[in-house]
Amino acid sequence: MAPVVLFAGNPEKRAAYGEHLPAAAAAAGIEIDLRLDPADADPACVDYIILAPDGPVTDFTPYTRLGGILNLWAGVEAALGLDPPRDVPLVRMVEDGLTLGMIDYVTGHVLRHHLDIDRYIDSAPIAEWEVDYPPLARDRTVGILGLGALGGACAARLASHGFNVIGWSRRPKDIPGVECRSGPETLDETIAAAEILVLLLPWTDATSRILNARRIARMPRGACLVNAARGQLVDHRALLEALGAGRLRHATMDVTDVEPLPPDDPYWSHPRVTVTPHIASVTRPETASQAIIAQIARHRRGEPFLHVVDRARGY
Ligand code: NAP
DSSP states (O other), X not given: OOXXXXXXXXXXXXXXXXXXXXXXXXXXXXXXXXXXXXXXXXXXXXXXXXXXTTSSOOOOTTOTXXXXXXXXXXXXXXXXXXXXXXXXXXXXXXOHHHHHXXXXXXXXXXXXHHHTTHHHHTSOOOTTOXXXXXXXXXXXXXXXXXXXXXXXXXHHHHHHHTOEEEEEESSOOOOTTEEEEESGGGHHHHHHHOSEEEEOOOOOTTTTTOBOHHHHHHSOTTEEEEEOSOGGGBOHHHHHHHHHTTSEEEEEESOOSSSSOOTTOHHHHOTTEEEOOSOSOOOOHHHHHHHHHHHHHHHHTTOOOSSBOOTTTTO
């Protein structure tokens, strides 16, 4: 019998997933019984929930037959906040569209800061014809905190562009062209070396305000920050102080503690801050459907899911 798959995402996305999930299942040669609305599914018969934590399913108690909960987001703190059953694997989203979007965003903002493009776009014309050549990418050090699905892919792309990339993660990694460091003892020196620092860590107990005042003070003079992960990784007061004092050149903030960012937040008007409204990347229905179906197919074959959340670590 075909497994019952409940799409519990944003109702506006039902049409897209209603098209792409069956197409992906057909392409993979598996059958699914797809329900796009919880009202159309007997909870006791649902095998897999495709979950948006701000979607229609927030209580898993009636879903007694679940084989897996497939989160539509890469970040899992909101899904964990719903307290899903511990004996059911919670799987985070890893899919090509999400990864490619993040590569574009991070590469774009790193190149912008590397070339100091704002200087020529935002400022008054440089009447003195001041010639100031940027260094080559190979002479620019980019630090990336978090070398998972997204950070690892961005690190590899920036390295292939020529940047001197130092990556940092919890466990050791091997990414061609990237100097991979791991463990708490190498964090401060990684931050101290990064002229452009990219945050792609999950928000967990261990990473909350990881970029604190002491570490911000260790960033090289004139360094730039690109936070594409979560606002809660950063001590905002310390960051604003460092930007205000001119010690840091710029911060690109795609994420903030409160979203939408309130209109009176100092980030909006700060000349050294760019706020983007959490658009660094997004789960794309077509490629996400392929990833979801591949996960379900694995599970039907008796193989474990990939990218299962470690509840103790929070990601
Ligand atoms: P992931 O695959 O789980 O990777 C997380 C990385 O962070 C891993 O390399 C992990 O190390 C490392 N890490 C976690 N805790 C650590 C710690 N305490 N110390 C050192 N390293 C630690 O996650 P992902 O898919 O790359 O996504 C990363 C984050 O991006 C998400 O959690 C989400 O918050 C954010 N995000 C933002 C957007 C946006 O539009 N702005 C879109 C998608 C995702 P190990 O490899 O050793 O486990």
